Amino acid sequence: xxxxxxxxxxxxxxxxxxxxxxxxxxxxxxxxxxxxxxxxxxxxxxxxxxxxxxxxxxxxxxxxxxxxxxxxxxxxxxxxxxxxx
Amino acid sequence: xxxxxxxxxxxxxxxxxxxxxxxxxxxxxxxxxxxxxxxxxxxxxxxxxxxxxxxxxxxxxxxxxxxxxxxxxxxxxxxxxxxxxxxxxxxxxxxxxxxxxxxxxxxxxxxxxxxxxxxxxxxxxxxxxxxxxxxxxxxxxxxxxxxxxxxxxxxxxxxxxxxxxxxxxxxxxxxxxxxxxxxxxxxxxxxxxxxxxxxxxxxxxxxxxxxxxxxxxxxxxxxxx
Numbered sequence: 001x002x003x004x005x006x007x008x009x010x011x012x013x014x015x016x017x018x019x020x021x022x023x024x025x026x027x028x029x030x031x032x033x034x035x036x037x038x039x040x041x042x043x044x045x046x047x048x049x050x051x052x053x054x055x056x057x058x059x060x061x062x063x064x065x066x067x068x069x070x071x072x073x074x075x076x077x078x079x080x081x082x083x084x085x
Numbered sequence: 086x087x088x089x090x091x092x093x094x095x096x097x098x099x100x101x102x103x104x105x106x107x108x109x110x111x112x113x114x115x116x117x118x119x120x121x122x123x124x125x126x127x128x129x130x131x132x133x134x135x136x137x138x139x140x141x142x143x144x145x146x147x148x149x150x151x152x153x154x155x156x157x158x159x160x161x162x163x164x165x166x167x168x169x170x171x172x173x174x175x176x177x178x179x180x181x182x183x184x185x186x187x188x189x190x191x192x193x194x195x196x197x198x199x200x201x202x203x204x205x206x207x208x209x210x211x212x213x214x215x216x217x218x219x220x221x222x223x224x225x226x227x228x229x230x231x232x233x234x235x236x237x238x239x240x241x242x243x244x245x246x247x248x249x250x251x252x253x254x255x256x257x258x259x260x261x262x263x264x265x266x267x268x269x270x271x272x273x274x275x276x277x278x279x280x281x282x283x284x285x286x287x288x289x290x291x292x293x294x295x296x297x298x299x300x301x302x303x304x305x306x307x308x309x310x
Contacts, residue, residue, distance in 0.1 A: 002180055002212050009097050017093060027088060031097075038215040038241050072097045080089045 003040060006072070007047035013074045015056065026052075026060045028078035033064055034071035041066065101216060104184035108219025115196035117148075118301050119204065121220035123242060125235070126208030126227040129252040131159045132285035133294075138151065138166040140295055145302050146198060150174060150190040151205040161206060167223040168233040170194060181212035184219055210239040221301075222247040229253050229260055233267040234275045243274040248281065249295065255284035272283055 014029050029052060033039050041064060048062035065075070096102070099162040112119050122130045131151070138147060147167070151159045152174040160173030174182060187204060194202075204220060206213040214223075226248035227235055230253060236243040243249065249271055251264070264282075271278055281297070283290040299305070 004181075009100075013093065013097065015097050017091070023231070030090075030093075036241060038211065041157075061308055074093045074095050074097060076093055077091045079089060079091060081089065083087055 003043040004047045006044055007051055010048060010062075010074055012050050013059070014060075014077055015084060017077060018056065024082060025080045026038040026057055026077050027080050028061050028063050029074060030063045030076040030078070031065065032067050032071045032073050034067045034069040036068070037071075037072040039072065068071050101184045104188050105219040108184055108188050110172075110201065110221065111191060111196065114179065115199070116303075117196050117199050117202050118208065118303075119202035119220045120248075121213075121218050121223045122212045122226060122299075123206045123210075123223050123246065124208060124226035124228075125210045125231060127142045128208070128226045128231065128283070129285045130205050130208070130226050131162055131251065133226060133283065134163055134205060135166050136285050136288060137163055137203075137295070137298060138163065140291065141298060142167055143305060145299070146200045148172075148194045148196075148199045148202045149205065150187055150194075150202070150208045152176055152186065154178060155208055157267075176207055180207060180209050181216050182206050182218060183216050187218045193276055200304070201298065208272075210235065210242050214245045216243040224248040224250060224251050225260035227251045227267070227271070229256055229262040229264075233263050233270055236267070236271040238276045243271050243278065246278065248297075249278045250281045250283055252283050252285055253288045254282050254289060 010029060014026060033041055045062055045064060052060040052062060094160060112260050148169060149163050151163060153159055154176050157173045160171050164171040170193060172193060174186045174190060176182060201231045204218055223246040225242055227249055229251065248263040268280060283294055
């Protein structure tokens with residue numbers, strides 16, 4: 001029911017990391033979500049797709065690993081670097 | 086283009102846990118135990134608190150933070166039963182209370198002049214289970230009109246609670262509610278649950294609840310002379 005707030009916090013974590021590490025374009029956000037985390041995963045995915053499809057993300061996609069416990073964390077960011085000349 | 090992966094491993098909503106830890110620390114420093122009352126809407130959280138304030142108000146200094154999606158109805162009802170401050174939190178659509186709201190509410194409460202804190206959560210058997218508010222324990226209120234299988238349908242709330250108040254027992258003669266099955270289902274989900282059977286309307290069964298509250302607040306009843 002509160003998947004949108006969760007999704008917003010996922011975006012905050014990703015954005016903060018982009019700011020700190022001066023990252024290029026994010027293409028994927030990896031998450032671990034436990035079955036006991038109280039999250040409706042399809043709903044979370046829907047919210048994340050909507051948010052990650054907009055600036056500053058562009059076309060990032062959520063990649064959700066389903067676990068058994070109550071985990072709820074961002075595990076990795078996948079970024080695309082422009083290859084130098 | 087080169088694609089690379091950056092490890093993050095950061096907990097989502099960690100901010101709430103930090104704030105909850107701070108609430109827990111503040112309450113512990115002042116020696117104030119706290120209960121987070123959770124349930125579906127209409128199970129009797131406010132009625133249970135009204136009775137408790139009436140019965141124990143002269144013995145215990147109880148503070149109340151009560152949350153609702155809209156209106157201050159519950160806060161008004163509770164304020165009519167106590168001279169002490171009742172803090173209303175209107176979540177404005179949110180399905181649960183969070184630790185920030187409790188933390189702000191505590192700013193107005195003199196914890197040194199408080200024996201026990203009740204947080205009455207938003208009526209919802211799903212989301213409040215996910216949000217630590219810094220309480221000592223969650224109490225799930227489960228009314229007999231809801232059907233025996235609620236613990237199985239909403240296991241997380243019953244798993245996360247230490248106490249279960251089965252309320253509205255005055256209605257049992259009119260309902261096909263099987264109490265032993267309800268308790269069995271709740272125990273399947275959480276074998277450690279401690280039960281109370283109450284009618285907050287008639288007062289039936291409330292004595293055991295009051296004894297528990299007094300004990301939690303560190304007030305022991307005097308033995309009869």
